[in-house]
Amino acid sequence: xxxxxxxWRYLLTRYLxxxxxxxxxxxxxxxxxVNSVMAGFSTKLKERLHGLISDMVIESPNMEGIxxxxxxxxxxxxxxxxGSKIEAMDPTLEVLALMQYRIQGETFxxxxxxxxxxxxxxxxxxxxxxxxxxxxxxxxxxxxxTPEAQExxxxxxxxxxxxxxxxxxxxxxxxxxxxxxxxxxxxxxxIILGNALASYRNPNATPVTPKEERDVYVLxxxxxxxxxxxxxxxxxxxxxxxxxxxxxxxEMSEYxxxxxxxxxxxxxxxxxxxxxxxxxxxxxxDYRDAPEVKAKLKAMFPEPLYYVSTWEDKQGPLxxxxxxxxxxxNVLLFLIIxxxxxxxxxIFAMIVSEKxxxxxxxxxxxxxxxxxxxxxxxYGVLLGIVGAGLGTILGLVITWNINDIEIWLSKLTGHEVxxxxxxxxxxxxxxxxxxxxxxxxxxxxxxxxxxxxFPAMRAAMLHPVRAxxxx
Amino acid sequence: MCDATPLLTANNVHKxxxxxxxxxxxxxxxxxxxxxxxxxxxxxxxxxxKTTLLHLLGTLDRPDQGTIQLDGQRIDNLPSERRDALRNGxxxxxxxxxxxxxxxxxxxxxxxxxxxxxxVLGWLSRRKEVRRxxxxxxxxVGLSHRLKHRPSELSxxxxxxxxxxxxxxxxxxxxxxxxxxxxxxxxxxQEIFGLLRDLNRHxxxxxxxxxxxxxxxxxxxxxxxxxxxxxxxxxxxxxxY
Numbered sequence: 206x207x208x209x210x211x212x213w214r215y216l217l218t219r220y221l222x223x224x225x226x227x228x229x230x231x232x233x234x235x236x237x238x239v240n241s242v243m244a245g246f247s248t249k250l251k252e253r254l255h256g257l258i259s260d261m262v263i264e265s266p267n268m269e270g271i272x273x274x275x276x277x278x279x280x281x282x283x284x285x286x287x288g289s290k291i292e293a294m295d296p297t298l299e300v301l302a303l304m305q306y307r308i309q310g311e312t313f314x315x316x317x318x319x320x321x322x323x324x325x326x327x328x329x330x331x332x333x334x335x336x337x338x339x340x341x342x343x344x345x346x347x348x349x350x351t352p353e354a355q356e357x358x359x360x361x362x363x364x365x366x367x368x369x370x371x372x373x374x375x376x377x378x379x380x381x382x383x384x385x386x387x388x389x390x391x392x393x394x395x396i397i398l399g400n401a402l403a404s405y406r407n408p409n410a411t412p413v414t415p416k417e418e419r420d421v422y423v424l425x426x427x428x429x430x431x432x433x434x435x436x437x438x439x440x441x442x443x444x445x446x447x448x449x450x451x452x453x454x455x456e457m458s459e460y461x462x463x464x465x466x467x468x469x470x471x472x473x474x475x476x477x478x479x480x481x482x483x484x485x486x487x488x489x490x491d492y493r494d495a496p497e498v499k500a501k502l503k504a505m506f507p508e509p510l511y512y513v514s515t516w517e518d519k520q521g522p523l524x525x526x527x528x529x530x531x532x533x534x535n536v537l538l539f540l541i542i543x544x545x546x547x548x549x550x551x552i553f554a555m556i557v558s559e560k561x562x563x564x565x566x567x568x569x570x571x572x573x574x575x576x577x578x579x580x581x582x583x584y585g586v587l588l589g590i591v592g593a594g595l596g597t598i599l600g601l602v603i604t605w606n607i608n609d610i611e612i613w614l615s616k617l618t619g620h621e622v623x624x625x626x627x628x629x630x631x632x633x634x635x636x637x638x639x640x641x642x643x644x645x646x647x648x649x650x651x652x653x654x655x656x657x658x659f660p661a662m663r664a665a666m667l668h669p670v671r672a673x674x675x676x
Numbered sequence: 677m678c679d680a681t682p683l684l685t686a687n688n689v690h691k692x693x694x695x696x697x698x699x700x701x702x703x704x705x706x707x708x709x710x711x712x713x714x715x716x717x718x719x720x721x722x723x724x725x726k727t728t729l730l731h732l733l734g735t736l737d738r739p740d741q742g743t744i745q746l747d748g749q750r751i752d753n754l755p756s757e758r759r760d761a762l763r764n765g766x767x768x769x770x771x772x773x774x775x776x777x778x779x780x781x782x783x784x785x786x787x788x789x790x791x792x793x794x795x796v797l798g799w800l801s802r803r804k805e806v807r808r809x810x811x812x813x814x815x816x817v818g819l820s821h822r823l824k825h826r827p828s829e830l831s832x833x834x835x836x837x838x839x840x841x842x843x844x845x846x847x848x849x850x851x852x853x854x855x856x857x858x859x860x861x862x863x864x865x866q867e868i869f870g871l872l873r874d875l876n877r878h879x880x881x882x883x884x885x886x887x888x889x890x891x892x893x894x895x896x897x898x899x900x901x902x903x904x905x906x907x908x909x910x911x912x913x914x915x916x917y
Contacts, residue, residue: 211780570763
């Protein structure tokens with residue numbers, strides 16, 4: 206009984222204990238915030254990555270691609286097992302290309318990846334339509350130019366009419382002159398550019414700048430683009446002209462800065478690869494079936510002519526890197542709590558020496574060594590629990606309000622704390638995982654107990670007579 | 677000499693402090709018998725081993741050589757749990773500097789030996805009864821108006837009264853008082869001594885008191901003088917209990 210009473214009284218009356226509580230609290234709060242933000246980043250990044258690439262893909266390393274691609278898709282769909290597991294498939298033709306455009310009379314060239322797709326099919330796979338900027342395209346994705354874009358294209362290509370000599374007067378009996386050329390101007394096929402290819406970040410943007418004003422577009426819908434790539438049959442260049450019809454903004458810089466989407470039928474013709482594609486994108490009804498579907502597809506499309514992989518296989522190194530990063534960060538942060546643990550150790554050692562006389566009194570009154578040890582162990586547990594509890598509350602509050610805090614800090618310091626152009630996230634993503642909060646709490650209490658063992662043992666071993674004489 | 681069985685006996689007790697090179701021999705072959713109901717005072721020069729003797733008798737320390745017996749049973753070599761129990765139930769300690777726990781109220785300080793004696797459940801089941809006894813004892817020592825005060829808010833005399841109440845809460849058989857009046861002015865010291873005297877007379881409590889005050893020592897049943905780690909000789913001996 207006296208142990209509980211004394212633990213409680215020591216907690217309430219020792220200001221030194223407050224220092225221990227604060228050190229545990231800060232450690233726990235930091236761990237929770239950092240873990241939540243890291244988990245938020247990794248979840249969001251995974252979501253993004255998975256959002257952009259299909260669940261599964263069959264690829265051909267062959268330059269000529271997968272022949273009879275529609276027939277192969279039909280074959281998969283007609284398979285009893287696969288047909289029931291697969292929700293959608295889309296033939297895709299991907300190729301590296303050079304993109305050329307002119308701005309104010311200057312020519313610019315960029316190296317891009319052309320992803321030729323069927324917009325309707327592709328949007329069923331996911332990771333396409335929802336990232337298009339034109340709201341119309343999000344509902345019904347297509348490569349059609351809007352009327353405004355068409356107008357801009359025509360305006361860009363307007364040339365003063367060449368003065369023709371007036372036609373000779375019609376001589377009756379002779380053939381009439383040919384009709385003039387059609388007045389409907391030529392408009393090329395549309396192309397969707399990665400957002401970062403067509404724009405740059407507004408250098409004056411602040412965290413409070415509205416979304417629409419954060420990007421400055423140099424290529425507007427209707428501007429023309431030249432794509433130069435290689436034929437699918439032999440190494441000969443092919444060139445085609447497109448007009449910008451929309452932007453693709455996934456907020457994944459790798460995609461936004463490198464990808465252009467073009468209509469598959471047109472690119473197939475251009476590269477003389479009719480009814481061929483480099484990959485079949487597959488969306489599953491339930492991603493948990495992936496291993497079985499993968500095995501089945503592998504049997505159907507054997508290596509080395511085809512490669513079947515899941516999105517995790519494709520992003521393996523990146524996902525692995527995230528996991529390693531998080532593990533490493535947790536180890537480092539755990540060291541912070543260990544530092545707090547040593548703080549507790551030092552503070553406890555002080556409290557024990559401050560309480561030496563009281564320990565002597567308790568022993569004179571019949572308290573056992575174990576009892577005295579339990580007072581200080583219990584005190585350690587109590588400090589750990591109170592510190593961890595307060596730290597959890599603090600950590601959760603910070604995590605919930607991290608974006609407001611970030612904006613406030615940015616305003617206060619004049620520096621952008623969370624530079625959005627690096628991460629392509631508009632807010633700091635967080636994901637509070639109850640399990641990790643629990644583990645952090647247990648760890649903190651455990652360390653508090655570990656740190657109190659040594660001083661508690663010292664207290665227990667104090668000789669009562671020496672303790673009583675202690676002044 | 678009285679022929680009754682002594683309550684507490686020290687036989688040829690030796691005790692030294694410090695490491696071999698700077699060893700200080702405090703007690704060397706001390707013999708002492710204390711009978712039940714006796715009020716014994718121990719006097720002697722500083723460093724003559726009075727307090728050490730008290731600690732040895734109260735099982736706070738072990739003699740290097742010799743034995744301590746309670747009712748003819750050796751208690752100096754008992755395992756520490758048994759000695760803890762003896763200190764809790766059989767002996768009551770009073771110190772010169774009161775040694776109250778500063779975090780607790782007067783009442784909680786008095787109840788501390790009871791809390792040590794019982795587990796949480798045991799304490800909760802007999803809390804009322806124990807608190808009543810605590811109140812009674814504090815009333816007896818004249819502190820019923822100071823129940824909720826912290827030791828720092830009490831005067832020296834009041835603190836010593838609280839310490840006496842604490843020493844009595846577990847109904848000990850022997851009260852070991854280490855200079856209980858040493859830190860008090862003479863009139864307060866007299867009051868405290870009177871309290872002890874009454875406890876001895878009216879309740880038959882055995883008291884062993886270390887003191888420098890020869891006047892007070894002279895008012896006890898027997899005065900034991902320590903010289904060079906031994907009992908010099910008993911100056912007075914009264915067997916009227």
